[in-house]
Amino acid sequence: MEIIGISDLPLHYGKVPNWLIPIMRRLSRAILDVMILEWGPDKILEKLSNPLWFQGFNNVIGMDWDSSGSTTVTLGILKEVVNPKDDGLAITGGKGKSSLNVPKELESLPSRFDLNVKRLARISKLIAKVDTTLLQDGHELYHHSLLVSESGRWIVIQQGMNPQTRFARRYHWKSVNDPVNQEREALAGVKSKAVLNVHASVNAKRTIMDLLRENPQKLERDYLRSMAILKGQSLESWMGTGTIGAISSEAKLVYMRPVDVKRIVKVIYEVQQGSPSDLEDALLLGVGPSTMRALSLISDLIYREPPSYEDPVNAPYDPFKYAYAIGGKDGIPFPVNREIAFEVIQTLEDFVTIAKLEKKDKALALNKLRDLRLGVKEGA
Known part of the structure; x- marks a missing residue:
């Protein structure tokens, strides 16, 4: 939780x-x-x-x-x-x-x-x-x-x-x-129709961590191969191998945003110099959204370990x-009522002042307040 x-x-x-x-x-x-x-x-x-x-x-x-x-x-x-x-x-x-x-x-x-x-x-x-x-x-x-x-x-x-x-x-x-x-x-x-939710997939996170230990030049080739599959420009995509057939059009759009693969190779190389022991280290060493998107695509289409595409909103x-309570600043559902606002403030401040007098015994203070309210009602 x-x-x-x-x-x-x-x-x-x-x-x-x-x-x-x-x-x-x-x-x-x-x-x-x-x-x-x-x-x-x-x-x-x-x-x-x-x-x-x-x-x-x-x-x-x-x-x-x-x-x-x-x-x-x-x-x-x-x-x-x-x-x-x-x-x-x-x-x-x-x-x-x-x-x-x-x-x-x-x-x-x-x-x-x-x-x-x-x-x-x-x-x-x-x-x-x-x-x-x-x-x-x-x-x-x-x-x-x-x-x-x-x-x-x-x-x-x-x-x-x-x-x-x-x-x-x-x-x-x-x-x-x-x-x-x-x-x-x-x-x-x-809820959105599709997002890239690597956080929800244990297997994808494990595969991505393994990929971060690979030769960055190999990852560049795997990424270009994955994009060809995604765009239907390879034999694998026509044969329907891997998870490509299960990816919705909305999920495909997650991967279609431009990625500078040369820059990603550089980022991965720099991250490797820090010898990350886990994904937490890798994130803090410099793995960002573009790099994660590329690695997720490789994990999905080359190594058959897809991330989740589910928006976690539920x-x-x-x-x-x-x-x-007192209204909203833009008048919705009604303009702020200053008189009510100050009445609420005064009531709360009075409550706290009285309660603090008995700070060592809060229960006694609250009982006194309760008795005071009952007395007001009876005398009304």
């Missing part, structure tokens, strides 16, 4: 109105205070790792229910209001070049965080490689955040963009030891109902 989900969202251009940003900050902080009091940092990470819960939180603080900006804005707001020293929770990385700051930001966290910074930095980079290289679904990553608790638990939330379909896709990861080989579960979004979900 390692990747909790993927969500597809239509691209929305524009920005959050200036007047709404302070409301989002204050409401996010108020909700966060309640969650820390009730659950603690580890449970908060568990909730945020679920794309459906994350979308609900995004909607509650005033973002549109279906906007791609929900990822960048929501994580940006959370990063602003989270205080690692006090909360035992930290958000690193972000949009664009900010995503590269994960290692540096991890190193600057308070000593109370029980972290293996070097390993977490490696995991962060590897997960980005997995979702661009082992899974090629037409979305280019442009946002990557690693969230970590003081106990060392972590999640990754990242987003990719597909300019052709005008959709963005959000990827959620939960603490795992081996991102290259652990399976995905409960993925939510819009659980469509409509989180629209959460948008009715």
Whole structure:
């Protein structure tokens, strides 16, 4: 249970109105205070790792229910209001070049965080490689955040963009030891007809690792032979040998994108100089999407070990109902109601203030709040 989900969202251009940003900050902080009091940092990470819960939180603080900006804005707001020293929770990385700051930001966290910074930095980079290289679904990553608790638990939330379909896709990861080989579960979004999903095929990954140990010049010949088979320009393709007959037209398109085979040969040679022991090493040493696509085709048509063409999205979900909390920035389902927003904020802040008075005995504080609410109802 390692990747909790993927969500597809239509691209929305524009920005959050200036007047709404302070409301989002204050409401996010108020909700966060309640969650820390009730659950603690580890449970908060568990909730945020679920794309459906994350979308609900995004909607509650005033973002549109279906906007791609929900990822960048929501994580940006959370990063602003989270205080690692006090909360035992930290958000690193972000949009664009900010995503590269994960290692540096991890190193600057308070000593109370029980972290293996070097390993977490490696995991962060590897997960980005997995979702661009082992899974090629037409979305280019442009946002990557690693969230970590003081106990060392972590999640990754990242987003990719597909300019052709005008959709963005959000990827959620939960603490795992081996991102290259652990399976995905409960993925939510819009399913594509075919993607290159090497991640889902154990045999294809094993064959590709074997290919990476081959003479790069031989791989160049095998790739050209595979393309000839794929295009129906060889005797093998006419005889229907291998898996070519089972590949759908959509899956064939995955392989038809241009590949500079000479450059791939150079990449493979450079990777070999690093003596990768496994696919994780190979990815971090430089194997990228084009190289993986070429190796997958060879594995498929020459060595009869195809990758999966199945899009891992498998659980469509409509989180629209959460948008009715205070409204959305673009007026969907209705404009943000400032009066309701501030009423919610004040209620949550009052709850936290009262509860913190009894921090040593949280149960007693909650009982007092419950009695207070009952007294108000009886006197009404």
